[in-house]
Amino acid sequence: MLNDSIRYIANQLYCDEVSVQSIADKIGTPVYIYSLKRVLDNLARIRLAFGELNPHVHYSAKANASLAVLHTIVKAGAGIDAVSGGEIYKALQVGTKPEDIVFAGVGKTRDELRYALEQNVGWFNIENVLELQHINDLAAELGKESARVALRLNPDVTAATHHHIATGHKAAKFGLSIETVKEVLAHRDQYSNVRIEGIHIHIGSQLHDTEATRQAVRVALDCIGPYPDIRTFNIGGGMAVRYSPEEQIPRWEDFGAAVTPLLKEYEVILEPGRSIIADAGILVMSLLYTKVQGGEPIYITDGSMAELIRPALYEAHHEIMPVMKTSEAVSQKAYHVVGPVCESADALGHDILLPELEAGSLLAVLTAGAYSMAMASNYNQRTRPPEVVVAEDGKSWRLARRRETWDDLTATEII
Ligand SMILES: Cc1ncc(COP(=O)(O)O)c(C=O)c1O
Incomplete structure (x- = not known):
């Protein structure tokens, strides 16, 4: 969507x-910009929306882990939510203080936990009892006094979002069940090298209501009620952005008001x-070619599902x-906008109203800052695109990642 910057x-x-x-x-x-x-x-708007709670914002690096983006956010005082050793590594590279890193994820390996x-990352969000045991053992082995832990609760609520990004219902692979959280808390003395000081929830992404x-939050409060020393509540991410003018989403202030x-x-x-990066990116x-198939007009572009897999x-x-933009007088048609990848699913959009354009014209996919480059692949041995950032003053720009080359494609391989 268009906004004050795009x-x-x-x-x-x-x-x-x-x-x-x-x-x-x-x-x-x-190219991503x-x-x-x-x-x-x-x-800043997110901080305002939750104003009274004065939350610690840990940007979720999975949305876009470009070093330039991470660096900008960390410089502004945010921490990082990392879900792999690689994300922790990148967070540290841009100067994130270790205590400002939250390590989350449903399948952390022992090597990642050790790293x-x-x-000395600040928080471990635990999703498995064995994982808690691993941390407890590793902390002792490494001579760490104690590791700070939040239990990620699966609260068994169904979020209003696409089923692939709903994470809080009972059957989802994420989090510890209510019974398990209660059980762990009741026996927390068993884990003498960890401090269980927080509770964590994340019920999904692109949430369409605040009630869930x-x-x-209520379910989680019920679990930690008997333990007044648990003082930190991590409510995850999930605030929605508008991908089309018609999409109805709660305002971020509504999320703030719902939980405050x-x-x-x-x-x-x-x-x-x-919510931090999606509408900042395109x-x-x-346009490479135009085609009409089965009576439907198609624009074939040099962008594809390999660069933006969300559709x-x-x-x-x-x-x-x-x-x-062409003049208002030029009529528009509904096009399928597709890429060169050998999959019928390879489309950036369907029924997109566009004017008749010549090959070589540029098209911009909007709201493409999140889960785009971060999920990009080399499928069909495509090279991943460069990333460009326009500086905070809005005036200058620079390359933040170069375009991959064919040599990059073979660099890690052995014949
Ligand atoms: C635990 C956790 N926290 C935060 C996020 C970020 O979510 P969003 O990008 O919707 O804000 C995710 C994404 O799925 C997540 O799994």
């Missing part, structure tokens, strides 16, 4: 003060990913717009 000025798409065409002319396509100004605005302990979150009365007594952690691609994976909708 907008048209005199019929040309801009990222802040920089014309998108001018970046593509220098760097080529496909991010507004760091928008990233910081989003971070995280050695690095409130319900989940319940959590006033707690130190609150938030793990927003999408994927710019070139193929979740049937997600993204707005797609020409970088150079």
